[in-house]
Amino acid sequence: MGSVDHLRRRKGAFRIALIPPEVLDALNDGLLETVNLNEFLALELPRLARSVASHIGLDPGSERLSDTFAMLAAFKPMQRHGHIARALYDLTAQHPEPDAVAHLLATHPSDVARCWATQWIAMSGLVLPEQLGAVRRFAADLHFGVREMAWMAVRDATIRSLDDALRLLQPWVMDPDPNIRRFASELTRPRGVWCAQIERLKAEPWAGVELLEPLRADPSRYVQNSVANWLNDASRTQPDWVEETCARWLLESDVAETRYIVRRALRTLSKRTGGEP
Numbered sequence: 155m156g157s158v159d160h161l162r163r164r165k166g167a168f169r170i171a172l173i174p175p176e177v178l179d180a181l182n183d184g185l186l187e188t189v190n191l192n193e194f195l196a197l198e199l200p201r202l203a204r205s206v207a208s209h210i211g212l213d214p215g216s217e218r219l220s221d222t223f224a225m226l227a228a229f230k231p232m233q234r235h236g237h238i239a240r241a242l243y244d245l246t247a248q249h250p251e252p253d254a255v256a257h258l259l260a261t262h263p264s265d266v267a268r269c270w271a272t273q274w275i276a277m278s279g280l281v282l283p284e285q286l287g288a289v290r291r292f293a294a295d296l297h298f299g300v301r302e303m304a305w306m307a308v309r310d311a312t313i314r315s316l317d318d319a320l321r322l323l324q325p326w327v328m329d330p331d332p333n334i335r336r337f338a339s340e341l342t343r344p345r346g347v348w349c350a351q352i353e354r355l356k357a358e359p360w361a362g363v364e365l366l367e368p369l370r371a372d373p374s375r376y377v378q379n380s381v382a383n384w385l386n387d388a389s390r391t392q393p394d395w396v397e398e399t400c401a402r403w404l405l406e407s408d409v410a411e412t413r414y415i416v417r418r419a420l421r422t423l424s425k426r427t428g429g430e431p
Contacts, residue, residue, distance in 0.1 A: 158185050166190030184209055187265040187297055194299065197266065199226060203238045206267045210258040212245045219245070232348070235266070239273035265297040272300065272307040282308075282315045286322055293337035301333060305341040309349045312341055316354055320365055327365055332374035338365060339380040345387040359388035359395060370403050371411040378411060382418030389423050397423065 158180045166189040167173045173196055180186040181197060184205040188194045200223040204214035213219075222241040226234045246255045260271040272292045275285050285308045292304035312319040319342065326338035340346070342362055344355040355362055362384075369381045389396040400416040 161186055164189065166193055168192070170196045181264075184262065184264040184267060187263070188299065194266070195231070199223075199234055199238060202264065202266060203242070206259070206262060206264060206270075207242065207245070209262065209267075210242075210255050211249065211251075212242065212255065216245060235270065236273060239270040240277065242270060243274050243277050260291065265295075265299050268292065268295060268297070268300045269303040272303040275307045276310065282311045282318055283322060285311050286319075290334070294331055294333045301337065305337055306349055309341065309346070313350060313352055316352065316361075320362055323365055327368045332372070332377050335369060335372060335374070336377045336380045339369060339377065339384055343380070343384045343387050345390070355388070356391045359385075359392050363399065370415060371407045371409050372415075373411060375414075378415050379418065382415045385415075385419035386422050389419065393423055396420070 161177055161180055164177065167177075170192050173193060177186070177193070178196060181188060181193060182201045182205065184202055188197070200219075203219060203223070207214040207216075207219060218241050219238075222237050226237065229237065242259070246252045246259075249255050256271070256274065259267055259274075262268055262271070272289065275288045278285070278288070280288065289304050289308050292300050292307070295301050295304065323338040323342065327335050329335055342352065342355065342365060344352050344359060344362075346352075366381055366384060369377055372378055372381065385396050385399065396419060400419055403412050404416055
C-alpha cells in the first residue's frame with residue numbers, strides 16, 4: 155500500500171458507516187492510528203493482528219493466533235484486545251530475538267499495537283519499579299488511547315505495592331512532560347475508570363497527598379482534570395478530608411489553576427448539598 159500521510163490529519167467520522175474505506179484499510183493494515191472511538195470500534199481485529207504480527211517478525215498464520223481469533227466473539231470488546239496481546243506475547247516468547255520483537259511492537263505505527271505492547275508489561279512478571287520503567291514510554295505516548303492503556307497496565311502492580319508506588323511516582327509529578335505528570339495522578343486514583351479500585355486510598359486518601367501537592371496548580375488542563383477527578387473519587391468516602399484539602403489549597407494557592415481543580419474536585423459534594431459544582 156502507498157503512503158498514508160494524506161490521511162493523518164483527518165477528522166474522525168461521526169459514525170462507523172461513514173469511515174472512508176481507504177482509512178479503514180489503512181487502520182486494519184496497521185499503517186495508521188485511530189483518531190476516535192468509532193475508528194477503534196470499527197477495526198477488524200484478526201486482520202489488524204495478522205498485519206502487526208507480520209510487521210514485527212511473527213507468523214501471522216500461526217495456530218496460536220488462529221485459535222485466539224476463533225474465540226474472540228465470546229468476549230467483550232476490551233477483553234478481545236487482552237487475548238490478542240497474550241497470543242502475541244506467547245509467540246514472542248518462542249522467537250529467537252524476543253527483545254527485538256517487543257521493541258517493534260512498542261514503536262509500531264498503530265496505536266492499537268502499542269496498546270497491546272502495554273499489556274505485555276503486566277504479563278512480564280517484572281517487579282513494580284521495572285514495570286514503571288517499562289511503561290514510561292507509553293505514559294508519554296502522543297496518542298491518548300495508548301496513555302490510557304499505560305496506566306491500566308500497571309494498576310494491579312501498583313495496588314499490590316502501593317507504598318512503593320507512591321514513593322516511586324514522586325519524581326513523575328515533577329516531570330516537564332504533562333503526560334508523565336498526569337500518569338502518576340491517574341494511575342493512583344482511588345476509584346478510577348474501568349479498573350480495580352484502590353481500597354486503601356478510598357479509606358485513607360491522605361496517603362497520596364504528597365503525590366497531589368505538586369500538581370495543585372499545574373498549568374496543564376489535562377493534569378488538572380486528573381487531579382480533580384482523584385479528589386472527587388476520594389470525596390465519596392472521605393468528604394471531610396477532601397473539603398479540608400481543597401480549602402487549604404485555595405488559601406495557599408489562590409490561582410486560576412487551583413480554583414479550577416477545586417471546583418471540579420467538589421462537584422459530587424456540591425450536588426449532594428445543592429450548591430454550585
